[in-house]
Amino acid sequence: MLDKIWDRHTVHTQIDRPDLIYIDLHLLHEVTSPQAFEGLRIAKRHVRRPDLTFATVDHNLPTTDRSLPIHDDLARNQIAALQKNARDFGITLYDVDSEKQGIVHVIGPELGLTQPGMTIVCGDSHTSTHGAFGALAFGIGTSQVEHVLATQCLPMDKPKSMQIKLSGKLSKGVTAKDVILGIISRIGVDGGSGHVIEYTGETIKAFSMEERMTICNMSIEAGARAGMISPDATTISYLMNKIPLEDIEDVKSLTDSWLDLASDKECQFDSVIEIDARSLEPCVTWGTNPEMSIPITESIPNPEKATSQEAKQAMQRALSYMDLQPGVPIQNISIDRVFIGSCTNSRLSDLQAAAAILKGNKVNENVKAMVVPGSTAVKKEAEELGLDKIFVDAGFEWRESGCSMCLGMNPDILNPGERCASTSNRNFEGRQGKGGRTHLVSPETAAGAAIAGHFVDAREWID
Amino acid sequence: MKPFTSHEGQVVPLDRVDVDTDQIIPKQFLKRIERTGYGQFLFHDWRRKEDGTPDPTFCLNRKKFKNGSILVAGKNFGCGSSREHAPWALIDHGFRVVISSSFADIFKTNCYENGLLPVELPENQTARLLTLAEEHKAFKVTVDLVAKKISDRQGWEEDFEIDPFVRDSLMEGLDRISHTMSLEEHIKNYENQLFL
Numbered sequence: 001m002l003d004k005i006w007d008r009h010t011v012h013t014q015i016d017r018p019d020l021i022y023i024d025l026h027l028l029h030e031v032t033s034p035q036a037f038e039g040l041r042i043a044k045r046h047v048r049r050p051d052l053t054f055a056t057v058d059h060n061l062p063t064t065d066r067s068l069p070i071h072d073d074l075a076r077n078q079i080a081a082l083q084k085n086a087r088d089f090g091i092t093l094y095d096v097d098s099e100k101q102g103i104v105h106v107i108g109p110e111l112g113l114t115q116p117g118m119t120i121v122c123g124d125s126h127t128s129t130h131g132a133f134g135a136l137a138f139g140i141g142t143s144q145v146e147h148v149l150a151t152q153c154l155p156m157d158k159p160k161s162m163q164i165k166l167s168g169k170l171s172k173g174v175t176a177k178d179v180i181l182g183i184i185s186r187i188g189v190d191g192g193s194g195h196v197i198e199y200t201g202e203t204i205k206a207f208s209m210e211e212r213m214t215i216c217n218m219s220i221e222a223g224a225r226a227g228m229i230s231p232d233a234t235t236i237s238y239l240m241n242k243i244p245l246e247d248i249e250d251v252k253s254l255t256d257s258w259l260d261l262a263s264d265k266e267c268q269f270d271s272v273i274e275i276d277a278r279s280l281e282p283c284v285t286w287g288t289n290p291e292m293s294i295p296i297t298e299s300i301p302n303p304e305k306a307t308s309q310e311a312k313q314a315m316q317r318a319l320s321y322m323d324l325q326p327g328v329p330i331q332n333i334s335i336d337r338v339f340i341g342s343c344t345n346s347r348l349s350d351l352q353a354a355a356a357i358l359k360g361n362k363v364n365e366n367v368k369a370m371v372v373p374g375s376t377a378v379k380k381e382a383e384e385l386g387l388d389k390i391f392v393d394a395g396f397e398w399r400e401s402g403c404s405m406c407l408g409m410n411p412d413i414l415n416p417g418e419r420c421a422s423t424s425n426r427n428f429e430g431r432q433g434k435g436g437r438t439h440l441v442s443p444e445t446a447a448g449a450a451i452a453g454h455f456v457d458a459r460e461w462i463d
Numbered sequence: 464m465k466p467f468t469s470h471e472g473q474v475v476p477l478d479r480v481d482v483d484t485d486q487i488i489p490k491q492f493l494k495r496i497e498r499t500g501y502g503q504f505l506f507h508d509w510r511r512k513e514d515g516t517p518d519p520t521f522c523l524n525r526k527k528f529k530n531g532s533i534l535v536a537g538k539n540f541g542c543g544s545s546r547e548h549a550p551w552a553l554i555d556h557g558f559r560v561v562i563s564s565s566f567a568d569i570f571k572t573n574c575y576e577n578g579l580l581p582v583e584l585p586e587n588q589t590a591r592l593l594t595l596a597e598e599h600k601a602f603k604v605t606v607d608l609v610a611k612k613i614s615d616r617q618g619w620e621e622d623f624e625i626d627p628f629v630r631d632s633l634m635e636g637l638d639r640i641s642h643t644m645s646l647e648e649h650i651k652n653y654e655n656q657l658f659l
């Protein structure tokens with residue numbers, strides 16, 4: 001599939017030079033774009049294809065009442081800069097008060113912008129999310145954002161391909177988040193480096209689009225350039241509800257062309273990894289990168305058993321930052337905060353899964369919990385289903401959409417020393433607030449932990 | 464972009480693996496709309512103790528390394544977010560070269576875009592540099608992009624690999640956007656084929 005998409009987008013090739021690749025969809029947000037627009041202005045360049053460029057505000061935005069002014073001057077300036085840039089360069093912006101606002105990787109698929117076979121870029125590493133549709137989607141830096149704005153192209157060397165094949169049926173209560181955490185713990189945070197990972201196998205086929213997005217989202221956490229999944233009937237039925245069909249002349253030939261992209265049996269990958277899905281369990285990270293995770297039934301690992309001196313030191317550092325002792329069952333670890341949100345796990349099905357566990361239960365008195373829907377549309381849908389009420393009755397705060405405590409650029413942050421069960425994607429030191437301790441989990445495990453006040457095997461609550 | 468041909472500088476050892484961009488520059492400093500002025504925030508949280516005072520043991524705070532311009536660190540340097548603020552901060556602080564046994568892909572590209580040279584060496588060599596940087600008063604190496612060699616004054620020398628286009632662009636300080644714009648005809652042809 002990578003080869004097919006690459007070939008179809010190659011504008012120009014030259015020996016000893018990267019290929020020039022055409023970009024079909026360019027998504028922007030407020031944090032990584034201002035310097036790119038500034039560069040355009042200085043060089044007196046315009047945006048080549050404003051019609052293929054879409055912007056939203058998500059990273060900085062407060063998730064409290066949106067009608068109030070933003071207190072943080074710098075955040076307010078950055079949002080104002082994007083508003084001005086979108087206006088000046090003729091780019092569609094899903095602004096603070098738009099019904100279509102949301103985390104950039106949640107709204108792309110939701111608005112039908114993300115489609116199979118496309119090349120998609122955004123100044124954000126989790127652009128890999130869109131690969132769930134059989135698109136080649138990857139994160140870029142600000143200079144490359146400027147490059148795409150000016151030329152709609154990027155000079156690039158073709159990445160290598162890696163197949164991760166998941167066979168077998170998942171056992172009850174094991175989620176897409178657990179699958180991707182399980183994969184990363186096996187291949188490591190740099191296991192996918194230089195590669196585009198294609199996830200294949202019956203386990204993946206059985207996943208919904210939202211679950212596939214969770215998997216592809218965290219490809220970057222394995223160091224991969226992108227993650228992708230071949231389009232199939234699930235992809236088509238999702239998109240049929242999202243794209244304006246009346247604008248399309250021949251729907252059948254469009255969907256056929258999508259199915260044609262799928263990798264065939266003869267497809268050669270540069271490397272292949274096989275994983276038995278039946279061996280996976282709900283996961284919790286214990287350390288300071290997404291590779292450092294264990295099944296919910298296990299105990300904090302011992303650095304003395306590390307395979308190298310380097311690994312031992314990294315484990316010791318992580319344990320000391322996380323304030324954890326080797327040998328303690330992870331279920332004995334109590335938490336202060338719960339965050340359900342981020343582009344990994346903030347879509348409707350994630351909120352439904354958490355709400356199913358929370359219904360009729362209360363958040364533990366020592367825990368402060370919040371849920372931040374991935375987009376304004378997800379929020380609205382959830383409210384129509386009464387999910388907000390379940391969350392609020394249980395003791396959660398129900399917020400406006402955005403990135404929020406995934407990276408804590410807005411006022412939603414952990415205090416030093418606080419321990420959080422989070423459905424986001426990065427547990428780096430200080431990611432959710434200086435001194436904060438993040439444990440990555442699925443929405444189900446986060447909900448269970450919120451009720452119990454410590455990590456629990458949420459499978460006990462799933463019927 | 465400042466062209467890069469050869470650079471001699473003191474080595475600063477950062478003996479940690481998987482250094483992520485959240486550490487290189489924490490998110491609270493990403494709200495500015497300029498490309499400059501990030502050097503003061505480089506490794507902000509690691510430079511400080513819990514009470515906010517400077518941690519004298521952290522490499523950037525040690526007097527000995529004050530003038531260092533070549534950073535050496537453990538594997539998988541620059542993983543995490545795509546923020547270009549990471550190379551901006553390293554450059555602004557005075558670094559021209561980062562050496563590691565491996566770099567995260569997006570970080571590497573972001574370095575190229577800004578004239579910061581990421582050099583990949585085998586793990587035993589980075590380990591050696593980490594040790595020598597600690598042992599000597601001011602351990603210096605020369606990174607020669609033209610010859611694709613890194614050497615010290617005692618006669619040690621090691622080749623490194625770099626993509627030919629990247630090497631040319633860095634040596635010329637090439638504006639990559641202008642280069643793509645010179646291929647305008649091809650882009651137009653491609654668009655005509657696609658959208659007609």
Ligand code: SF4
Nearest residue numbers: 126342343403406407
């Ligand atoms: S939710 Fe988190 S990971 Fe996703 S785009 Fe926002 S900050 Fe990045």
